[in-house]
Each structure stands twice: as structure tokens, then as C-alpha cells.
Amino acid sequence: MTTTTSLTNPTAQLSRQVHRAQAREAARALARLTPQVQNRGLTQTILDAASAKAAAAAQATTLAKAQLAEAELQAWRKDLDARLEVIFAHPEQNLGEIEEQLARSVKEPLRLLAQRAAQVKANAVPCRCPKCHRELKQQRLLCRTIHSRFGPVTIWRRYGWCPRCGQWHFPADYALGLGRKAPASPYLQEISALLVSKMPAEQAVLVAERLGLDLSRCGLHQEAHRQGLKAQEWRAQFVGQLDTWEQIQQVARAGDGGPPTQPFTLVIEIDAWDIRERDHWGKTQELRQQGKKPERWHWVYMATVFRLDHRGQTEGKRAVLTQRGYAATRLGVEALSAQLYREALARGLGQAPLVLVIADGALWIWNLAKDRFPQARQRLDLFHAEEHLWAVAHDVYGHGTPQAQAWVAPLLQQIRDDQTVAVIASLAELKPRLLEAQQKKVQTQIEYFEHNADRMKYKEVLEARKAREEGKATAEQKQLANHPVGSGAIESACRQYQCRFKRTGQFWTTPGDEALMCLETLWRNGRWDQLYPHARSSATLN
Numbered sequence: 001m002t003t004t005t006s007l008t009n010p011t012a013q014l015s016r017q018v019h020r021a022q023a024r025e026a027a028r029a030l031a032r033l034t035p036q037v038q039n040r041g042l043t044q045t046i047l048d049a050a051s052a053k054a055a056a057a058a059q060a061t062t063l064a065k066a067q068l069a070e071a072e073l074q075a076w077r078k079d080l081d082a083r084l085e086v087i088f089a090h091p092e093q094n095l096g097e098i099e100e101q102l103a104r105s106v107k108e109p110l111r112l113l114a115q116r117a118a119q120v121k122a123n124a125v126p127c128r129c130p131k132c133h134r135e136l137k138q139q140r141l142l143c144r145t146i147h148s149r150f151g152p153v154t155i156w157r158r159y160g161w162c163p164r165c166g167q168w169h170f171p172a173d174y175a176l177g178l179g180r181k182a183p184a185s186p187y188l189q190e191i192s193a194l195l196v197s198k199m200p201a202e203q204a205v206l207v208a209e210r211l212g213l214d215l216s217r218c219g220l221h222q223e224a225h226r227q228g229l230k231a232q233e234w235r236a237q238f239v240g241q242l243d244t245w246e247q248i249q250q251v252a253r254a255g256d257g258g259p260p261t262q263p264f265t266l267v268i269e270i271d272a273w274d275i276r277e278r279d280h281w282g283k284t285q286e287l288r289q290q291g292k293k294p295e296r297w298h299w300v301y302m303a304t305v306f307r308l309d310h311r312g313q314t315e316g317k318r319a320v321l322t323q324r325g326y327a328a329t330r331l332g333v334e335a336l337s338a339q340l341y342r343e344a345l346a347r348g349l350g351q352a353p354l355v356l357v358i359a360d361g362a363l364w365i366w367n368l369a370k371d372r373f374p375q376a377r378q379r380l381d382l383f384h385a386e387e388h389l390w391a392v393a394h395d396v397y398g399h400g401t402p403q404a405q406a407w408v409a410p411l412l413q414q415i416r417d418d419q420t421v422a423v424i425a426s427l428a429e430l431k432p433r434l435l436e437a438q439q440k441k442v443q444t445q446i447e448y449f450e451h452n453a454d455r456m457k458y459k460e461v462l463e464a465r466k467a468r469e470e471g472k473a474t475a476e477q478k479q480l481a482n483h484p485v486g487s488g489a490i491e492s493a494c495r496q497y498q499c500r501f502k503r504t505g506q507f508w509t510t511p512g513d514e515a516l517m518c519l520e521t522l523w524r525n526g527r528w529d530q531l532y533p534h535a536r537s538s539a540t541l542n
């Protein structure tokens with residue numbers, strides 16, 4: 001191929017060598033010119049670029065319809081035919097290849113349509129301040145490239161200065177749901193948030209790539225973090241809806257699904273787990289030399305809330321919840337308390353005749369329950385109570401010995417029969433016969449049972465379950481049999497969060513984990529569409 005043919009035929013493919021040779025020749029020609037001529041050449045280049053840009057802007061800002069030109073449609077058809085031909089020529093290629101090729105073939109036409117549709121939308125937005133709605137001054141045009149589901153799209157938007165707010169505004173960016181500086185479209189914002197709240201960012205990039213999305217260009221991790229901050233803002237506003245008594249009344253009346261037809265029991269389970277954070281990024285070496293550890297463990301406080309009538313059983317008799325709410329935070333018990341209260345109101349706290357709080361024996365939990373849900377019935381998780389008895393049995397009689405088993409068996413039964421007083425008496429009786437260290441341990445357990453005695457009522461539920469199994473349950477017992485005696489629902493929730501936030505070798509910062517945890521909770525609470533309204537339309541459209 002020669003340089004001459006390539007000039008007469010601009011679509012011809014030039015080899016890299018030819019390109020280089022042309023560039024060298026052009027540089028030599030430029031060097032031969034006088035400085036004045038050189039400057040004139042440069043000026044002309046700049047002017048040409050400016051007029052091309054002005055033409056593009058003029059064309060974009062007058063666009064009124066998003067469509068493909070006949071030539072573009074034909075190019076797409078040609079591309080599609082070529083791809084299909086390749087598939088048909090290869091008998092070993094299956095439906096997977098057909099899916100891949102078709103998806104690739106439509107990407108460019110869809111990108112063009114997305115760009116034009118966004119442009120039409122931008123053109124229709126009045127150039128007013130999004131905050132105070134006044135006409136913006138010193139209006140100008142600027143283009144911006146956004147990464148969309150179909151690839152990069154370039155949009156021209158009018159912008160201007162609001163003297164009242166003292167800010168430059170791009171009203172079309174607000175209308176299109178674009179971040180101030182971030183390059184991701186709302187769909188890619190959502191997918192970044194979804195993927196990174198479910199898996200580490202480095203895996204998410206690869207998964208996205210297989211789904212045909214180029215998220216690496218959006219700075220996946222930063223984008224997810226930005227979305228997490230947005231989720232936190234939304235949550236603050238959601239929780240803040242309870243600032244006045246009238247607001248609380250209003251929210252309590254409404255709940256999430258309107259007034260219920262049947263009275264129901266609302267169950268609240270609370271727990272905590274720890275997360276590893278690195279407090280001083282970049283100073284690990286320095287801190288180690290000073291003999292300090294660079295990481296710390298912090299508590300993540302969690303709660304779940306559900307209606308008992310939303311609990312069912314799988315065919316394998318496993319309990320499942322069809323609807324439930326979550327609260328999770330690294331920001332302390334107070335923060336959990338506010339989030340949980342709001343979630344409980346949304347899930348029917350205002351309508352439930354009975355509220356049941358179930359947890360292990362941690363003091364902060366019962367303080368929270370007393371503070372936020374003073375009318376609620378409190379129940380100590382049965383399995384935690386049993387574990388405390390087993391701890392004494394193993395300590396005194398040896399781990400797994402028949403003596404330990406023999407000592408603990410009647411006491412376990414007493415717990416199930418609501419005879420906590422008898423359990424405490426047995427422990428008190430055991431104590432004087434022990435060594436001093438063991439006495440201390442037993443005393444701790446005595447205090448544990450004394451503090452929790454009122455919360456250890458299991459008998460009626462266990463009896464109701466037995467009656468149900470024997471087919472003798474009364475209507476009231478049928479209801480009671482469904483009451484949980486353990487806090488399995490929150491324990492499984494904690495484990496699920498830990499699958500993402502407590503991996504080997506993983507370190508967090510408080511702003512980092514809180515933001516992602518907030519996204520995860522928003523998703524689980526079924527409120528994803530509050531942040532991503534387009535997600536709602538994808539569920540209803542077909």
C-alpha cells in the first residue's frame with residue numbers, strides 16, 4: 001500500500017510504519033517553514049478545531065429527535081450480517097456466541113441513540129438554577145462525556161451563573177441524573193453500587209466486563225463509595241422524618257403496606273459483630289516500629305425486624321421470611337437505635353398489638369429496647385442461655401464428660417420450664433464446693449441469669465409447638481407456636497453481612513465500610529429504587 005492510494009482512499013487501513021513516516025515528513029516540512037508561517041499554520045489548526053466544535057455544538061443543541069440516519073442503519077445491518085455469517089460458518093459456535101455477537105452488534109446503534117436521546121432531553125431543560133429556579137446569567141455551552149451502559153456518550157449542555165446562590169450550574173446534568181464530576185451514567189452508578197456492595201471491587205470489574213459494561217473507566221471503587229455517601233444522605237433524611245411528634249404519628253399510621261387486616265406480632269432481633277479497620281493508612285510501618293498495631297476491631301451494630309405473619313416454612317421445614325427490614329451501622333448504638341426505630345415503624349410498629357425483642361444478654365441491647373420499645377416483650381435467646389449453663393458444666397466437670405452431661409440436663413429442662421429461680425439455686429448450691437477461680441465464674445453466670453430471669457419465658461411457646469405437632473393446638477397455641485425463642489434471624493443476617501465485610505486480609509476505614517453497608521441495607525430493605533428510580537421502571541416495564 002502506498003501513501004498516495006491511502007490519501008485518495010481515506011478509509012484504507014494504514015500500517016503503523018506508514019503513519020510514522022507521514023508524521024516524520026510532516027515534522028520536517030514544518031521545520032522548513034519560517035516561524036511566521038509556522039504560527040499561521042498553528043492558528044489555522046486551532047481555528048479549524050474551534051469551528052468544528054462550534055458546528056458540533058450547534059448541531060447537538062438543535063437536535064429535536066433521537067433517531068438513526070439511514071446510513072447508520074445500513075452500517076448496522078451490514079455489521080450484523082457479517083457477524084451472523086461468521087457464526088453460521090462455525091458449526092461449533094453455540095447460542096452463547098450468538099448472544100455475544102448480537103449484543104456487540106447493537107451496542108453502537110444504542111450508544112448513538114442514547115447520546116441523541118440524552119441530548120434532546122438536555123436541550124429541553126430550561127437554563128434555570130436548580131435550587132432557586134432563577135434564570136442563569138452568562139450562559140455558555142460545554143460538552144461532557146459520560147460513560148453509559150452502551151459506551152461513552154457526549155452531551156452538550158448550557159450552563160450559567162446564579163448570582164443569588166453564587167454558583168455555576170449545569171441544569172441539564174441535574175435533569176439527566178449525572179454526578180457533578182463523576183463520569184458514570186445513573187445506570188452505571190447503580191451497577192457500581194450494587195456490585196461493590198456485594199463483592200470486592202477488583203472482582204466487580206471483571207464481572208462487569210463479562211456483562212459487557214466497562215466499569216473500570218468509571219473508577220468503580222470511587223463511584224461505589226460516592227453512591228454509598230448518597231445512600232447515607234437518603235437514610236439520614238428517611239430517619240429524620242421522625243423529627244416531630246406529628247411526623248412520628250403519621251409514619252406510624254401508614255407503615256409500609258397500609259393498615260393490616262389481621263393483628264400481628266412484630267419481632268425485633270438485635271446483635272453486633274466486629275469489623276477490622278485500619279486507622280492510619282500509610283503509617284503501618286511507622287506504627288509497627290513503635291510497637292503499635294495499625295488495625296483495630298470495631299463493632300458493627302445490627303438489627304432485623306419482621307412481622308410474624310411474614311414467616312413461613314419451606315418444604316424442608318426451614319423458616320423463611322418473605323419480608324423483613326434491616327438496620328446496620330458502624331456509627332454506634334445511638335445510630336442503630338434511630339435507624340431501627342424508623343425501620344420498625346415502616347414495618348408496622350404502630351399497628352402491632354405485640355412487639356417481641358429477642359437478643360443475647362448484652363446490656364446495651366436491653367437498654368436500647370427499654371428506650372425505643374418500652375412496651376415490647378423482651379426474650380433472651382434460648383440457645384445463649386443454654387450455652388451459659390454448658391460453660392459451667394464444662395468448667396466444673398470437664399469438657400464433654402458424662403458428669404457434665406448429667407449435671408446440665410435437668411437444668412436445661414428447668415430453663416425450658418421457666419424455672420430460672422431453680423437454676424439460680426442450683427448454681428448457688430454448687431458454688432461453695434468449688435475452687436476460688438471457678439467460684440468467680442459461677443458467680444458471673446448466677447448474675448447473668450438473675451439479670452435476665454424476666455426475659456426467660458419459653459414454656460408456653462414450647463408447649464404450643466408440642467401441641468401443634470400432636471395436632472391438639474388451640475387457636476391461641478397455633479399463634480404462639482410461631483413465636484421464635486432464639487435470635488436466629490439476626491445471627492444469619494450478621495453472617496451474611498460478614499461474607500462481604502469480614503474477608504481474610506480485608507481492612508476498612510469507617511467512611512468506607514459505613515457507605516457500602518448503607519447501600520447493602522438499602523438493597524435488602526427493598527428501597528433501592530429510592531436511590532435509583534430507573535430500577536423501579538425496569539421492574540415494571542417489559
Ligand SMILES: [Zn+2]
Nearest residue numbers: 129132162165
Ligand atoms: Zn440559585
